[in-house]
Amino acid sequence: MRAPAVPIALTVVLLAAGCGSTSGDGEAEASVGAVTSAPDARLTLVADEDAAASAASTSRALFDSAEVAVVARDGDDAGTLLAASAAVGLGVPLLVEPADGGPADVLTAELDRLGTTTVLAVGDAEAAGGDHEVLAVPAAAESVAAATGLDLAETSEVDDAAAAAAVAGLDGEEPVALLAGDEEAPADDVDRLPGVERAAPLDGTLVLATGSTTTLAGIATARAAGARVHVGGTDPRADADLVGLLGEDQPQAVLALGPEYAAEEGLDWKLETAATGRQLPGGGQLLFPGHFLVALYGHPGSGALGVLGEQDAAASVERARAHAAPYEELVPDATVVPAFEIIATVASEFAGPDGNYSVEVPAEELRPWVEAAGEAGLYVVLDLQPGRTDFVTQAEQYRSLLELPHVGLALDPEWRLGPGQVHLTQIGSVSVDEVNRVVTWLADLTRAGDLPQKLLVLHQFRVGMIPERERLDTSRDELAVMVHADGQGGQGDKQATWQALRQTDPDAVHWGWKNFYDEDAPMLSPEETIAQVSPRPHLISYQ
Template sequence: MHPFRHLLAATGAVVLLTTLLAACEGEDSGPDAETVRAAEPAGLAAAPAGDVVAASRFLLESASAVVLVPAEEPQAALDRALDLGVPALPDTEPGRAEAKRLGARILAADDPAGAGADPIERAVRPTIAATGKPSPELLAIADLGDADLVRIATDPRRHAPSAKLLRRDPDGALLSLGADDYAVRVVRADAQTVGGGWFATRGKHLVAMYGHPSGPALGVLGEQGTKASVARVRKLVRKYRKAAPDEHFVPAFEIITTVAAADKGPHGDYSARTEVSDLEPLVDAAEKAGIVVILDLQPGRSSFLTQAKEYESLLRRPHVGLALDPEWRLGPKGKPLQRIGHVGANEVNRTSAWLAALTRKHALPQKVFVLHQFQTQMIRNRDRVRTDHPELSTVIHVDGQGSPGAKFGTWGVIREDAPASVGWGWKNFVDEDEPMLDVSQTWRRVRPHPELITYQ
């Protein structure tokens, strides 16, 4: 049960409306509990904050009881409503009419049994139940002052009228019913992703160059300097735009950030860290050029979460996402190239939860979260991988190499029984594929069209 809070809307000196936060859907509040049912959270509406009856109509569908608050000496009635967890309405004709609409019996502040009700001898457990699936916090309470109460869509990023309303007064006071707090904050801050919009991959396709800035051995991103890399990925994106003029393509760099190593190294985990200062020139240039950055982790015997935290300063930047490469996630005695590594769903979920929390805390645009996989065993218990973080766009990157036939076979196997709501990534190996698909072939033959197309 969430602790209840109350919304206080003032008319003169009289505080008039109390309402509560959500409990779990379908929870039985017990025969001694007063109940309050919230209005359907979908849709778009507003009500003036000073009009408590209007606010009640706006927020509430029904209530088992209410307390009427007199204009003179209202505190006892307000305390009574708070104790019971029921709305407090003004003791006026409109207030009594609203109590009737709610189907509520009227409780007096000095009558603990209420009007004909059985005595309530112990604390009640008030419940607000959404008519749909409740969000973790059904009501987000703000100090409204003279502002309006605003009800917006559950995810205003997906509802243009809600987004427009939020952007109209980004600093104004707000009480939102049913909306995700993170989505509200990024819309109000106009924190859009690279390429525009609120989503990292929805309605767009990232075209990435993969590698390490130290040189060409680890991929095409290291085959030229920073300025030339920007020019090269832009040229690649133009080819895709020519092949599919109606689609939205966005350039990206996938930077190998920790590199699987032949020796233990200073951390004893067979994974070499790249200093943040060595990555910043490429990350800075990408931000200036409108290029997404994806930090790729090859953790060796370390964990993905441990290494991700080492690059928090970069991941706090709006255009930087994260990729996990289980091929290089070793067991406690493993060494690189002895066998293909793997990771469990729990470790993936701990990492995504941390990244989502970081993104939410700083109201950053949605980040791309990539999971590399070309064998089924690389992500154990994959059906348990969470893909529901609104802060992240999860992409499974099928990065096998070889002939087109072999690659399409891998593509089909990895896509079977995938978690819900994932996007897909395809990798073209410039030297290892036999032969590599060209731009037109990649776009025509790889279906569904990938959200992430990478070149290594």
């Protein structure tokens, strides 16, 4: 059992505003040191848009002091990469000097805070001013090696796109010289920095970086401090590798590095969710666009309600896999995931004891199917046909199943009755306000349980089934909201329905399509489904 994730508090670090001197003959004097410390908060945000400020903020977050520091000039790619190699090899911060003679107050202030006495200025950097000595070297591996005493015989040429990953991969125990194309000519004579005694590595700290050029120096500083660095997007739930890393290592502190993180709403709870290590079938904690679902629809034990019920659970798993398999070549840019859509509450012609014209199957009767699907790597959607009751009331009866990470929810407005209505005398409908109450309920359940994103499917084949759907709440990142076009008949009619439903498309909604074995004329093959249904859906179900 994994340890529970520590509740996340957020600290924001923004800047608005080890070594002695060298001898003239290049011999190093006594060793000097650097002191690291992990951030106090569980989550620290460094979102400066300026490279110099970002570098200084990261240094402040991870280093208490450093008698030696490395400086590169903003915009000097060759100097920055070699400076990163030097900083990580020495175990000291990498700071950035503003380009074109810009104000160096941020740089000078951070050097003073660190107690830096000697600066290694690489490439175009000058690091003038302040109470420190400057050892300037060209952006040449030979010169940096001579100044630092590092063995930089191993080199790696890095382009802009790979720079962040390359810096994140640097290891102080195995120095590598990162090069941006042709090197400058090495200097004839280079003084030697004093030896630097490395600080204790920050093993319990993880740095998440967007990889923008603004973050390169901060990434190097993090690696110099012994923190692990993961380069990726701003939502930690989207990255299966990161979810696995967080779940296994449970870092004590996380630093989010990059201006893009400032726009990531809910970064604290998203990180806490990722830290559970729970993954969706197919990996990660976000459904789309990384996943493509292919589902069998129906009710266990009843072939009359769809193909899911034509066989037992184990055989249904194999049938779902068989349906999904042809799509793997057709959808190469997503992970194809087989799925069940289980009708949990079945519309009835009889009022029943509660008078709601819906038969609610007990959650525990469905659990064997739900668990069998989860063990086999299938996603599950529970479908509600509520009759005269409301969707939230019925959904609450399946809370115990919806608290599983691989289970989502579907609403079937066709079977939502008003007072005095009965099934099959009219097509049902639901107000968008009731749908939005389900959105809130399901999103709150997902957030409270630190669960991966959940799918909320809205079945629809007429616009009037969900009037004013343009008011649909798609603001909750805990959910992937989908409109599922489940009309049947000739393909011309189905395409007309598809286009009509898409005319009221909120920006953030996803799309699903249903193929009927008996009612479509004809039913599309997988190849035809992908070729003819545009834009491509994220869920194909079979009934």
